[in-house]
Amino acid sequence: MxxxxxxxxxxxxxxxxxxxxxxxxxxxxxxxxxxxxxxxxxxxxxxxxxxxxxxxxxxxxxxxxxxxxxxxxxxxxxxxxxLNVVNNEVEGTLTVAATYTVIGYFLPLHIERLRRLFPKLDIQLFELTRESIEEGLLTNRYDMSVLLTSNILNPSLVTEKVLSSTRRLWVPTQHHLLQADSVGLEEIAEEPYIMLTVDEAAHSSLKYWSASPYQPQVILRTSSVEAVRSLVANGQGVAILSDMVHRPWSLEGRRIETINVRDPVPAMDVGLAWRRNIELSPPMLAFRSYFQQAFHLPGNAR
Missing domain, CATH: 1.10.10.10 (Winged helix-like DNA-binding domain superfamily/Winged helix DNA-binding domain)
Known part of the structure; x- marks a missing residue:
């Protein structure tokens, strides 16, 4: 066969x-x-x-x-x-700013592909917070950014979503909540909770918790995704995080399971951003076109 x-x-x-x-x-x-x-x-x-x-x-x-x-x-x-995108003869320098989560769990593969596709294009990559990226785009220090677009509210910036990553509940193997196909925030609120703080994750989390009558029992706030992964895998608590950062194994080799959340929990949107009312340079157009074709996207900038 x-x-x-x-x-x-x-x-x-x-x-x-x-x-x-x-x-x-x-x-x-x-x-x-x-x-x-x-x-x-x-x-x-x-x-x-x-x-x-x-x-x-x-x-x-x-x-x-x-x-x-x-x-x-x-x-x-x-x-x-x-990978059949725009003319690979594009040359020049492109400064790209990205947030911690994006640069750690999304961007490296695509940067490697872009550098092979456009060997004459010098992509300079910077890791920054969302606030610093916004300020850098508006002052022309950076050409484009790749970040969590759902966090951007500045009307002077254009955003273009590339990927929506579903958020699910992370639990250790054999956790009692695995008996159900999905769980609600009411059941999750009864469990010890690990709160990720990096890239405004805690702020995003509290938005949907605040819209419900329940609150998580936070036992630890941490900026480390690996800390969350290990703590969950070792039965110390649960967490709601996106599929993009999920890996089925902790560093100790213990498994992390995921469960769908019934209540409204928004996906984590990843995408591009640049300053509004500018003409995109050939390097910027090449960068944007790569992601549009790699993710089969129509022109969806706003």
Whole structure:
């Protein structure tokens, strides 16, 4: 039986989310389609890729090895199909400012691709807070930025959303809330809560908590995503964070599961920003066009 890209995508989604039901929701398909694809893939590979456990799907040793190959294959396919953008002879310097979360969990892969696509383009990257980025764009210190666009309210800036990353509840393996397909803020409020503060995460979190009659029992505020990951994986608390920063394993090798949140919790929007009423230079147009084509976006600046 031939291996297919569909099987690889279903396998990766299940490996990352740890549950067939969550993978099906994320892929907008039926659970049976995911189950069938994984069975077919295991037959093709000739090895069991998952251990079926009460709390979900755990990768076997063969599964972890195959996941690395799956990532490589899907990355190459993505590069082959989505990298025909603007003229690669564009040259010049482009100063790009990015926030901590974006530069750590989103931007590096795309910067590497851009530098291969446009070898004559000198991309200078800076990590800053959102406030410093806004000020730098308005004073022409930076040409463009990549940041959490949902945090920008300045009318003198243009924003263009690239990605919406769903926020879900992070819990450790075998947590009692995993018995439900989704949970509400009422149930989450009964759990010890780890509050991430970097990139205005605490401010964004308190917006949706404040709109509800419940409040989280915050036991720690931290600017470190890895600290949240380890604390959750080790059963010290729960957190609501975006899929973009989620990884299924902590640094200690313990698994982090995710659960859908029933109550309104806005996605984390990542995108581009630049100063309004300027003519985009060729390097800026190349940068913008890359993201539009890589994420299949229409022109959606505001």
């Amino acid at each position: 031939a291996l297919s890209l569909r099987q690889l995508r279903y396998f990766v989604a299940t490996a990352e989310l740890g549950q067939i039901s969550q993978a099906a929701v994320d892929l907008s398909i039926s659970q049976s389609a995911v189950t069938t694809a994984i069975k077919e893939l295991e037959q093709t590979v000739g090895a069991s890729l998952f251990i079926r456990a009460p709390h979900g799907m755990d990768l076997t040793a063969a599964g972890r090895q195959f996941l690395s190959h799956a990532y490589d294959i899907l990355k190459k396919v993505d590069e082959a199909t989505h």
